[in-house]
Amino acid sequence: MAYDSVVCVKQVPDTANVTTEAMREDGTVNRGALPTVFNPEDLHALESALAVRDEYGGTVTVISMGPPKAADVLRDSLFRGADRAILLTDRRAAASDTLATSYILSQAIKTIDRYDFVFCGRQAIDGDTAQVGPQCAEKLGIPQITYLHEMVSIRDHVARVRRSIGHGWEIVEAKLPVLITVLESANRPRPPSARRVMRMKRARVPAEVAMEVKAEMPDAADEQLAAETERRVQELRESGLLIEQWDLDHIQADLSRCGLAGSPTKVHRIQAIVLTKEGYTEVQPSETGIKELIHELVVDRTWG
Amino acid sequence: MTEPNRQGEVWVFAEQEDGALHDVALELCGKARELADRLGVSAGAVLPGAGVGEMAKKLFLHGIDNVYLVDHPRLSHYQTLPYARVLETLIEKHRPQIVVVGATAIGRDLAPRVASTLRAGLTADCTALDIRDVTDPKTSVEHKSLLLQIRPAFGGNIIATIVNYDQWPQMATVREGVMPLKAADNSRAGKVVEEKVEIDDDAMALKLIQRHVEQRKVNLKGARVIVAGGGGIGSRDNFKLIYDLAGAIGGAVGASRAAVDGRLIDKEHQVGQTGTTVRPALYIAVGISGAVQHRAGMEESAKIIAINTDRDAPIFSVAHYGIVGDYKQIIPMMIKAIKEK
Numbered sequence: 001m002a003y004d005s006v007v008c009v010k011q012v013p014d015t016a017n018v019t020t021e022a023m024r025e026d027g028t029v030n031r032g033a034l035p036t037v038f039n040p041e042d043l044h045a046l047e048s049a050l051a052v053r054d055e056y057g058g059t060v061t062v063i064s065m066g067p068p069k070a071a072d073v074l075r076d077s078l079f080r081g082a083d084r085a086i087l088l089t090d091r092r093a094a095a096s097d098t099l100a101t102s103y104i105l106s107q108a109i110k111t112i113d114r115y116d117f118v119f120c121g122r123q124a125i126d127g128d129t130a131q132v133g134p135q136c137a138e139k140l141g142i143p144q145i146t147y148l149h150e151m152v153s154i155r156d157h158v159a160r161v162r163r164s165i166g167h168g169w170e171i172v173e174a175k176l177p178v179l180i181t182v183l184e185s186a187n188r189p190r191p192p193s194a195r196r197v198m199r200m201k202r203a204r205v206p207a208e209v210a211m212e213v214k215a216e217m218p219d220a221a222d223e224q225l226a227a228e229t230e231r232r233v234q235e236l237r238e239s240g241l242l243i244e245q246w247d248l249d250h251i252q253a254d255l256s257r258c259g260l261a262g263s264p265t266k267v268h269r270i271q272a273i274v275l276t277k278e279g280y281t282e283v284q285p286s287e288t289g290i291k292e293l294i295h296e297l298v299v300d301r302t303w304g
Numbered sequence: 305m306t307e308p309n310r311q312g313e314v315w316v317f318a319e320q321e322d323g324a325l326h327d328v329a330l331e332l333c334g335k336a337r338e339l340a341d342r343l344g345v346s347a348g349a350v351l352p353g354a355g356v357g358e359m360a361k362k363l364f365l366h367g368i369d370n371v372y373l374v375d376h377p378r379l380s381h382y383q384t385l386p387y388a389r390v391l392e393t394l395i396e397k398h399r400p401q402i403v404v405v406g407a408t409a410i411g412r413d414l415a416p417r418v419a420s421t422l423r424a425g426l427t428a429d430c431t432a433l434d435i436r437d438v439t440d441p442k443t444s445v446e447h448k449s450l451l452l453q454i455r456p457a458f459g460g461n462i463i464a465t466i467v468n469y470d471q472w473p474q475m476a477t478v479r480e481g482v483m484p485l486k487a488a489d490n491s492r493a494g495k496v497v498e499e500k501v502e503i504d505d506d507a508m509a510l511k512l513i514q515r516h517v518e519q520r521k522v523n524l525k526g527a528r529v530i531v532a533g534g535g536g537i538g539s540r541d542n543f544k545l546i547y548d549l550a551g552a553i554g555g556a557v558g559a560s561r562a563a564v565d566g567r568l569i570d571k572e573h574q575v576g577q578t579g580t581t582v583r584p585a586l587y588i589a590v591g592i593s594g595a596v597q598h599r600a601g602m603e604e605s606a607k608i609i610a611i612n613t614d615r616d617a618p619i620f621s622v623a624h625y626g627i628v629g630d631y632k633q634i635i636p637m638m639i640k641a642i643k644e645k
Contacts, residue, residue: 015458141383268438
């Protein structure tokens with residue numbers, strides 16, 4: 001019995017390595033200067049889907065919502081073995097909070113239509129909210145299983161999994177379809193396959209093709225650019241290297257539920273973390289200095 | 305979309321498991337009390353479970369006026385859909401203006417599902433909650449007495465204040481230990497409101513096969529002294545020095561996210577916004593640079609000692625004592641000094 005999976009992946013700024021170049025003079029973060037990465041837990045979500053396909057047959061479709069540059073994580077997914085990749089990109093989706101994002105993703109998943117599993121990473125490192133997975137499940141009207149630790153078995157459209165509950169685990173069964181959010185402990189993501197990289201490194205979304213054409217032909221007229229873009233898109237399509245690109249109209253999204261309009265949470269204020277040196281007592285890294293420190297802690301009853 | 309109900313109560317999800325209320329639920333009761341007083345409304349708690357009625361009293365003592373009790377055999381163990389059904393039904397019926405939920409494994413599974421059904425806003429892992437009038441810069445409309453939902457974002461490099469003008473209830477999750485647990489007030493009493501919520505077979509989509517609960521091996525919240533290591537410790541072997549110091553001083557071992565991500569130590573030791581929030585009498589940060597993510601989880605410690613080779617490490621900004629140097633030399637000196645005390 002074969003099972004079809006949809007995997008939601010996100011390209012995120014590498015928040016773990018915010019370098020000085022990415023900090024502005026006023027202490028705020030310049031997102032554009034940060035390197036981007038495949039959201040770590042999403043790689044484990046992808047691996048879960050690939051493992052299901054390898055064992056039972058079926059397909060793996062990867063979707064990502066973001067700017068054209070987010071096609072990077074879709075190419076990476078193709079290199080690792082995904083069958084199909086779709087980029088959801090639309091300026092009207094910008095500034096979506098988790099509620100609007102989950103609405104848009106769920107519309108896209110409904111458009112894909114056929115699925116037994118939806119896999120998501122538990123959370124993305126730029127927001128750490130862990131909300132989009134459960135919210136997608138609600139919008140799709142299917143059960144959710146959060147914090148996947150191990151896929152135990154799948155039989156007759158019933159999945160049995162082990163999930164973490166923080167201070168232990170539980171094994172639960174769910175009839176498919178189901179949405180599962182995946183922890184890093186669930187598996188080891190396979191690396192990109194060299195053969196697939198060779199074959200698919202030229203895969204592009206139409207928006208990327210348009211940008212490349214524009215860069216190569218800076219003096220060309222608009223019609224010329226459009227014609228050349230169309231020619232290259234057609235060529236990619238014929239060689240199976242076109243990554244699908246969908247907008248909000250394609251997924252029949254209600255625009256009042258997308259972007260800023262569809263987001264109940266509004267950012268009222270952003271404060272950069274400004275480090276205030278309030279001054280501390282500097283202790284010399286010597287036997288005497290440390291002896292005095294310990295003595296002081298005993299005297300003021302902090303310790304002892 | 306639910307319209308604002310400015311007379312609505314401030315609600316807490318009273319998370320309980322295996323016969324006991326979760327600490328974070330009691331911590332949030334105190335915060336709900338404070339927010340309700342500022343708004344001039346009552347504080348409520350939703351208590352779903354099987355045979356949990358006795359727990360209402362404890363909620364009253366921690367500041368709750370009305371406990372909405374839903375006692376049903378199908379609620380004996382937490383499951384997303386039946387618990388979500390309870391919250392959605394009661395929120396639609398009573399229309400609280402604020403709903404706060406502990407950011408536990410259960411709360412982070414439940415709150416987004418409920419917010420999605422209600423099409424309400426939800427802010428995860430708030431480190432502070434406040435009430436203020438806020439003017440929408442786009443429309444210049446002033447919104448009275450909104451809930452300010454304050455949280456670190458972007459890997460802890462910024463602090464964001466989030467508001468929800470009109471798609472209420474205003475929902476937020478808060479991690480355990482972030483709000484102080486206030487002492488029970490034995491003079492307080494409240495009212496139990498028994499509610500019936502239908503939980504049909506559709507809601508029982510998941511079948512629980514087996515459940516295994518482990519005792520917490522690491523008790524960071526209860527520790528008077530914590531010795532924590534960061535990415536600067538370098539290897540799992542080197543963490544032994546951190547354990548040695550903790551052993552000598554009688555403390556628990558903590559760690560930064562960098563140390564956990566680098567697999568130097570297990571996740572249950574993690575202190576910070578995505579780990580445990582602590583406020584011990586003494587916190588010794590060793591080889592921890594001090595990202596906001598980490599500082600948010602320990603800066604309320606009574607005394608902080610920072611040990612780092614980098615004089616400019618942000619950890620020194622919250623430290624009371626700073627030692628610039630190599631921990632491999634400093635820790636043995638500390639152990640010696642402690643033993644000679």
